[in-house]
Amino acid sequence: MFVETRTKDGKALDDETEEAIEKLKTMVENDGKPAAKALQSMFGKEKSGKVCCYGGTITLTILKKYEEMTTMQEKHDQEIFGILCSHAMAVIGLRTLNPCQYYLAILCVAAPTVHPLRMQVFKCVGDGYITCEATTFMRVLWFGRDMQSADALCLYKAIAISRSTEELSPKDSICYSQTPLDQVVMATITARASHLSLAAAAASNLSSVAPLSSASLSFASSRSPPPFLGLRLALTPKTPSFCKRTEGRGLPVEATAAGSSSARPTILVAEKLGEAGLELLRGFANVDCSYNLAPEELCAKISLCDALIVRSGTKVTRDVFEASKGRLKVVGRAGVGIDNVDLQAATEYGCLVVNAPTANTVAAAEHGIALLTSMARNVAPSDASMKAGKWQRNKYVGVSLVGKTLAVMGFGKVGSEVARRAKGLGMHVIAHDPYAPAEKARAIGVELLSFDEAISTADFISLHMPLTPTTSKLFNDETFAKVKKGVRIINVARGGVIDEDALVRALDDGKVAQAALDVFTVEPPPKDNRLVMHENVTATPHLGASTVEAQACVAIEIAEAVIGALKGELAATAVNAPMVAAEVLSELAPYVILAEKLGRLAVQLVAGGSGIKGVKIVYKSARDPDDLDTRILRAMITKGIIEPISSAFVNIVNADYTAKQRGLRISEERIFHDDSPEAPLDSIQVQLTNVESKFASALSDAGDIRVEGKVKDGIPHLTLVGSFTVDVSLEGSLILCRQVDQPGMIGYVGRILGDENININFMSVGRTAPRKQAIMAIGVDEEPNKESLKKIGEIPAVEEFVFIEL
Numbered sequence: 001m002f003v004e005t006r007t008k009d010g011k012a013l014d015d016e017t018e019e020a021i022e023k024l025k026t027m028v029e030n031d032g033k034p035a036a037k038a039l040q041s042m043f044g045k046e047k048s049g050k051v052c053c054y055g056g057t058i059t060l061t062i063l064k065k066y067e068e069m070t071t072m073q074e075k076h077d078q079e080i081f082g083i084l085c086s087h088a089m090a091v092i093g094l095r096t097l098n099p100c101q102y103y104l105a106i107l108c109v110a111a112p113t114v115h116p117l118r119m120q121v122f123k124c125v126g127d128g129y130i131t132c133e134a135t136t137f138m139r140v141l142w143f144g145r146d147m148q149s150a151d152a153l154c155l156y157k158a159i160a161i162s163r164s165t166e167e168l169s170p171k172d173s174i175c176y177s178q179t180p181l182d183q184v185v186m187a188t189i190t191a192r193a194s195h196l197s198l199a200a201a202a203a204s205n206l207s208s209v210a211p212l213s214s215a216s217l218s219f220a221s222s223r224s225p226p227p228f229l230g231l232r233l234a235l236t237p238k239t240p241s242f243c244k245r246t247e248g249r250g251l252p253v254e255a256t257a258a259g260s261s262s263a264r265p266t267i268l269v270a271e272k273l274g275e276a277g278l279e280l281l282r283g284f285a286n287v288d289c290s291y292n293l294a295p296e297e298l299c300a301k302i303s304l305c306d307a308l309i310v311r312s313g314t315k316v317t318r319d320v321f322e323a324s325k326g327r328l329k330v331v332g333r334a335g336v337g338i339d340n341v342d343l344q345a346a347t348e349y350g351c352l353v354v355n356a357p358t359a360n361t362v363a364a365a366e367h368g369i370a371l372l373t374s375m376a377r378n379v380a381p382s383d384a385s386m387k388a389g390k391w392q393r394n395k396y397v398g399v400s401l402v403g404k405t406l407a408v409m410g411f412g413k414v415g416s417e418v419a420r421r422a423k424g425l426g427m428h429v430i431a432h433d434p435y436a437p438a439e440k441a442r443a444i445g446v447e448l449l450s451f452d453e454a455i456s457t458a459d460f461i462s463l464h465m466p467l468t469p470t471t472s473k474l475f476n477d478e479t480f481a482k483v484k485k486g487v488r489i490i491n492v493a494r495g496g497v498i499d500e501d502a503l504v505r506a507l508d509d510g511k512v513a514q515a516a517l518d519v520f521t522v523e524p525p526p527k528d529n530r531l532v533m534h535e536n537v538t539a540t541p542h543l544g545a546s547t548v549e550a551q552a553c554v555a556i557e558i559a560e561a562v563i564g565a566l567k568g569e570l571a572a573t574a575v576n577a578p579m580v581a582a583e584v585l586s587e588l589a590p591y592v593i594l595a596e597k598l599g600r601l602a603v604q605l606v607a608g609g610s611g612i613k614g615v616k617i618v619y620k621s622a623r624d625p626d627d628l629d630t631r632i633l634r635a636m637i638t639k640g641i642i643e644p645i646s647s648a649f650v651n652i653v654n655a656d657y658t659a660k661q662r663g664l665r666i667s668e669e670r671i672f673h674d675d676s677p678e679a680p681l682d683s684i685q686v687q688l689t690n691v692e693s694k695f696a697s698a699l700s701d702a703g704d705i706r707v708e709g710k711v712k713d714g715i716p717h718l719t720l721v722g723s724f725t726v727d728v729s730l731e732g733s734l735i736l737c738r739q740v741d742q743p744g745m746i747g748y749v750g751r752i753l754g755d756e757n758i759n760i761n762f763m764s765v766g767r768t769a770p771r772k773q774a775i776m777a778i779g780v781d782e783e784p785n786k787e788s789l790k791k792i793g794e795i796p797a798v799e800e801f802v803f804i805e806l
């Protein structure tokens with residue numbers, strides 16, 4: 001890895017940048033908004049992109065002119081950029097009109113002591129180029145103005161270390177190292193206690209490595225535009241296809257703002273959401289807060305809404321998606337568990353479901369520990385007894401926790417936090433989770449065991465798995481028969497993972513001594529629920545996520561996810577669509593465009609009446625298959641194939657489903673190709689098998705329509721049609737002509753198009769041999785009229801031609 005942060009002539013920063021930093025420094029005490037405005041005014045409107053930051057004290061971290069830095073390989077550029085983006089609180093991309101000029105500013109909080117909630121607010125949620133990872137954690141970088149490459153290298157190391165600690169809690173230690181400001185840099189990086197010393201070592205090395213001694217890692221530019229992390233993947237349907245879609249389904253077309261890109265969307269918030277989240281939503285959309293809606297009321301409202309935000313109390317059923325008449329594009333679950341959302345129905349309707357998977361983790365874990373300790377010491381019943389005027393010291397003798405074995409069932413985010421805390425109480429912690437990595441358990445000092453081993457050795461069992469068909473009633477009569485007599489059970493996961501009748505029986509016969517339950521199969525449970533009324537049960541009304549802090553974080557996290565999704569950005573917390581890391585996404589961005597265009601091109605080559613059944617996609621790549629996620633590419637090819645020939649609207653959520661519904665068999669093949677090891681892909685080939693083509697030259701020897709493309713300088717190119725090699729950028733529209741190769745052909749066609757004032761943006765001729773068959777691929781900016789196309793067809797040497805809209 002290499003860092004080079006100097007300008008070409010060795011100066012650290014230019015005057016303009018220096019000045020900008022000075023001005024911003026004076027604003028450190030100010031609210032973020034003036035600072036953002038100042039940034040904009042400093043660089044002039046035409047130079048600056050959208051700047052977004054919200055409230056609080058901010059300061060400028062890096063401000064660099066990309067074009068002045070030494071040229072570095074694009075891959076490194078993207079890598080470091082991706083890392084920075086996922087670790088900075090707020091990253092602001094100020095993109096100039098010239099793609100080579102790119103200003104990168106990272107804003108961060110000035111003091112490491114700022115409350116984590118405040119930092120959340122700093123995340124860039126605007127129409128910017130960057131999206132930050134939604135975390136509640138403090139990951140702050142602050143580079144001073146004279147940062148040396150060696151310092152950046154150290155910082156990088158520290159980031160890398162902090163990066164491997166994915167699950168920091170806001171309370172985790174902060175490693176804070178400061179060198180004299182005039183010298184270099186201050187870095188604040190958080191790390192879990194176990195990583196603290198490493199991070200500290202890395203950060204304390206700042207300035208101590210010889211500058212520019214070794215190869216470095218780069219923020220510098222290549223010729224291509226900067227990575228575009230705010231990649232849009234058309235989640236928002238175009239108005240026409242959207243409207244057509246509702247017609248196609250036999251549903252009335254809703255004459256509302258849905259699908260209209262200019263109108264403000266409407267977001268229905270169906271359960272109480274933190275004010276900070278509501279504020280963000282109101283800045284972007286019309287917000288309707290209607291709580292406690294009956295199912296029929298929700299169905300009645302939903303066709304007027306583009307997004308719906310719920311917590312665990314609202315069932316988002318198939319009826320809701322049906323009633324939305326296609327308008328609902330996003331369901332935001334302000335929490336973790338999505339068992340109250342019919343994901344299959346959402347997917348079928350092309351509706352993205354996003355959740356807030358991390359913001360309430362600590363709250364749920366703390367509640368688990370609260371239930372564990374209060375159950376063990378009979379806090380709730382003894383409190384009730386005192387309030388009833390009694391003083392029953394003998395009745396409420398508890399059990400100790402130290403040295404006891406706790407089985408954590410489900411070693412995910414909450415489970416592992418519970419384990420960590422229970423170890424602090426002196427408990428011996430074991431866990432069962434079929435999917436948890438052993439290293440993660442080892443790092444916390446927890447042994448992963450089989451289900452039976454875990455439940456049969458535990459004194460306490462704490463449940464932390466999701467409710468799925470597999471975990472439904474996982475704790476039943478058979479399970480309780482295997483537990484140690486007198487075991488105590490805590491459930492802050494989902495009521496449905498326990499067969500509640502079986503638990504009542506186990507409590508009655510003493511097999512289970514006590515249970516502490518936050519969640520129930522039916523919520524709220526009926527008044528006479530035997531579990532709730534049981535004297536050995538401590539019950540709370542689904543309070544796991546209900547802390548002031550968690551709810552504020554959840555509200556912001558879900559608001560940002562929903563806003564991003566409504567803007568068509570790929571959501572990092574998507575539940576029913578591929579989640580792709582920002583850095584991977586930026587790398588794949590041009591290939592995503594290529595994939596859709598190849599799909600659109602291939603399908604327009606099919607002769608009318610010839611149904612498509614099989615699609616074969618061949619990816620040539622130097623990457624290991626595990627290193628190349630093709631789901632987005634497949635989805636975009638599917639979109640490209642289906643949308644031009646149907647009223648369906650296809651997005652990454654419903655692509656596979658829609659293909660299946662239409663009987664489209666899509667197969668993928670990877671071919672190892674190490675010619676371009678830096679790029680994720682060398683080429684993508686789309687074959688439509690066993691179809692007739694209206695342009696016979698597009699058929700391969702096997703009789704399949706075959707088109708192949710590559711990304712060149714960030715632009716998608718068509719490189720193969722049938723057996724003909726061509727090279728034409730896939731922009732605008734395309735005319736493909738097969739002709740006898742002879743002089744003057746380009747001139748003929750060029751004149752016909754020129755007469756109609758049609759601009760040719762690209763032209764390429766592929767031929768089998770000189771003066772034999774050739775294919776001319778002509779990229780045009782405008783669609784030629786029928787007359788011109790007819791004239792092209794009438795050129796004597798032209799044997800066939802086709803016009804394709806991309």
Ligand SMILES: NC(=O)C1=CN([C@@H]2O[C@H](COP(=O)(O)OP(=O)(O)OC[C@H]3O[C@@H](n4cnc5c(N)ncnc54)[C@H](O)[C@@H]3O)[C@@H](O)[C@H]2O)C=CC1
Pocket residue numbers: 336337338357360361364409410411412413414415432433434435436464465466467470471492493494518519542543544545546
């Ligand atoms: N009571 C409350 O207010 C809250 C409840 N929750 C619930 O807590 C549960 C855990 O949430 P997170 O830790 O955030 O989710 P997570 O997805 O991080 O962890 C769930 C873990 O369960 C494991 N798992 C799946 N099937 C399993 C099985 N058959 N046996 C054992 N483990 C299995 C998974 O591998 C995963 O590691 C969820 O049910 C969630 O809805 C979460 C937050 C608040």
Ligand SMILES: O=C(O)C(=O)COP(=O)(O)O
Pocket residue numbers: 311312313334335336337338360542543544545546
């Ligand atoms: O996040 C979860 O899974 C929870 O159970 C929290 O639910 P709530 O948002 O408090 O209704």
